[in-house]
Structure formats: C-alpha cells, structure tokens
Amino acid sequence: MKVVIDCDPGHDDAVAILLAAGHPDVDVLGITTVAGNQTLERVTTNACVAATVAGLRDVPVVAGSNGPLLRRLRIADSIHGESGLDGPAPIEPTVHPAAGHAVDFIIDTVLAQPGEVTLVALGPLTNVAIALRKAPALAQAVDRISIMGGSWTRGNMTPAAEFNVWADPEAAAVVFGAPWDLTMVGLDVTHQALYTDEVAARFEGLASPAARWLGELMAFYRDTNRAVHQMGAPPVHDPCALAAVIDPSIVPTREARVDVETAGTHTAGMTVVDFGRRADAGSHHVGVGLEADAFWSLLANAVAALPLER
Numbered sequence: 001m002k003v004v005i006d007c008d009p010g011h012d013d014a015v016a017i018l019l020a021a022g023h024p025d026v027d028v029l030g031i032t033t034v035a036g037n038q039t040l041e042r043v044t045t046n047a048c049v050a051a052t053v054a055g056l057r058d059v060p061v062v063a064g065s066n067g068p069l070l071r072r073l074r075i076a077d078s079i080h081g082e083s084g085l086d087g088p089a090p091i092e093p094t095v096h097p098a099a100g101h102a103v104d105f106i107i108d109t110v111l112a113q114p115g116e117v118t119l120v121a122l123g124p125l126t127n128v129a130i131a132l133r134k135a136p137a138l139a140q141a142v143d144r145i146s147i148m149g150g151s152w153t154r155g156n157m158t159p160a161a162e163f164n165v166w167a168d169p170e171a172a173a174v175v176f177g178a179p180w181d182l183t184m185v186g187l188d189v190t191h192q193a194l195y196t197d198e199v200a201a202r203f204e205g206l207a208s209p210a211a212r213w214l215g216e217l218m219a220f221y222r223d224t225n226r227a228v229h230q231m232g233a234p235p236v237h238d239p240c241a242l243a244a245v246i247d248p249s250i251v252p253t254r255e256a257r258v259d260v261e262t263a264g265t266h267t268a269g270m271t272v273v274d275f276g277r278r279a280d281a282g283s284h285h286v287g288v289g290l291e292a293d294a295f296w297s298l299l300a301n302a303v304a305a306l307p308l309e310r
C-alpha cells in the first residue's frame with residue numbers, strides 16, 4: 001500500500017511513522033508536514049528525526065503550510081513540549097527536508113499514479129485542503145484518505161472540538177466536503193489506544209533504537225497527558241488512522257454524514273456526525289471502535305522489524 005503521510009510530529013505522529021516504516025505492506029512515498037503541534041520548522045525537523053530513527057532514508061520529507069487558512073496558529077506545546085518531540089535526547093537527523101512544498105508533493109505524487117496512493121492525514125488539514133483547491137482531481141485520484149481527527153462525542157481542545165479540526169476548521173470543512181473515500185478516525189477510536197503499563201511492557205522487551213526511542217517519547221507524553229487531560233495513560237492517536245487502512249478490521253466504521261462547524265463561538269471545529277444520513281452526499285466512513293489488542297500487536301510487530309542500528 002502506497003502512502004503519503006501528512007503530519008505535525010508530535011509524539012503520536014512519530015509513532016505512526018514508525019508503524020509505516022516497519023509494516024511490510026506499507027510503502028511510504030513521502031512525509032509532508034504542516035504546522036500544528038508545533039511550528040512548521042519544528043514539526044519538519046521532527047519528521048526528519050522520526051524518519052531517521054525509522055530508517056526511512058530515501059523518503060522525501062516535504063514541508064508545507066506554516067499555519068491555518070484563516071486562524072492564527074495555536075500549537076500544542078503543553079502536550080508535545082518545546083521541541084514538539086520532548087523526552088528523548090536530541091537526535092541529529094540524517095534525513096533532511098526535500099525542496100518544494102507539501103501541497104505540490106501531494107498533488108504530483110497522487111496524480112502520477114491515480115488510484116494507487118492512500119493519504120494519511122495526522123495533523124491540521126491545511127495542506128490537504130489547499131491541495132484539493134489547487135487540483136480538484138485529487139479527490140478522485142487518491143485510492144482513499146484516512147484522517148486522524150474529529151469526534152462524534154466530545155473534543156479534547158474544547159468540549160466540542162478535537163485538536164486537528166479545531167486548529168483549522170475551514171480546512172477541515174473543505175476536506176470533509178470533498179467527494180472522496182474518506183475514513184475519519186476520531187477521538188472515539190483513539191481514546192481506546194491507551195499506552196498503559198501493560199502496553200508499554202510489550203515494547204520494553206524490544207532491543208532496537210526505535211523501540212527505546214518510542215519508550216522515551218511515551219514517558220514524556222504520558223506525563224503531559226496526565227497533567228493536561230488528567231488521563232492515566234496517554235492516547236496514541238495518529239497510528240490508529242494508519243492502522244485503519246492497513247487492516248480495516250482494527251477500526252470498525254459506520255457510514256455517516258460529517259459536517260464541520262466553522263462559525264460557532266463555542267463549537268468551532270466540531271465534527272457534526274449524523275449516522276442517520278449515511279446515504280447522503282458527503283457521507284464518510286466514521287470509526288466507531290478499536291480492536292485494541294490487534295492494534296498494539298500491529299504496532300509492536302512493526303517496531304520489532306525496524307533496523308537494529310541507526
């Protein structure tokens with residue numbers, strides 16, 4: 001499965017990159033970055049670090065939008081720290097950003113091989129929205145798009161809104177309004193992907209630099225999620241959106257119409273999910289559960305397959 005990952009690393013984005021690199025069925029064509037968890041410069045450096053740890057030497061990392069379409073950039077440094085990947089000792093990346101812009105990379109890569117590329121969007125949807133406006137054919141040319149974002153219950157940035165959609169609601173409205181095969185993997189799914197002590201034990205036995213790095217990332221991420229969200233174990237959001245396309249049985253879905261609130265004073269960034277309008281235009285596959293044990297096995301097997309040397 002050919003994938004382009006659009007992301008804002010971010011601890012959980014980095015884990016998704018490890019999953020993509022280690023899974024035998026995934027061919028990472030590129031990693032594009034968007035400002036979100038941290039500034040564009042920092043998330044791009046972090047994507048290069050994650051690609052370095054994952055052994056993705058020949059995969060282009062291409063920087064994209066430095067902020068939302070209309071709103072000011074609001075980063076999540078309370079969760080991901082000053083660097084955006086706080087926790088492990090700094091790593092000098094051997095992977096460096098490629099020339100060009102993420103929007104053009106997404107368009108060119110997808111249109112060069114219609115029907116073959118899966119987009120996996122793990123941050124604010126600014127790059128994806130601009131790509132759709134610049135090349136509307138993108139919606140039909142991708143095989144599918146899987147998005148970590150939204151929620152059909154409650155948000156994590158406000159009671160109504162999840163961070164990726166909250167960060168750029170206008171971009172999300174463009175993306176959810178396009179006629180493509182879209183899977184929404186929201187908080188209703190990812191809050192079941194909790195990195196508990198039992199889960200951590202599944203990775204502690206692995207000897208690779210990537211496994212150690214993952215453990216160090218999760219230790220920091222656990223502490224900040226406890227402090228900010230009062231969660232005993234941190235939800236590892238982003239790899240769920242990739243798992244949903246690697247093995248759809250891991251994330252059961254239902255059809256629903258999804259609209260994005262952009263005007264609400266208290267609800268901007270809310271994904272309004274209507275399971276009663278599943279046949280409407282604009283309906284998508286909405287994640288409603290997680291086969292957690294299968295998810296952690298998928299991730300552990302992928303991490304175990306990563307290079308033993310950096």
Ligand code: RIB
Nearest residue numbers: 010012122123163164237
């Ligand atoms: O709400 C969770 C999402 O926001 C994840 O993608 C996390 O990395 C942050 O971007």
Ligand code: CA
Nearest residue numbers: 010013122123
């Ligand atoms: Ca993210």
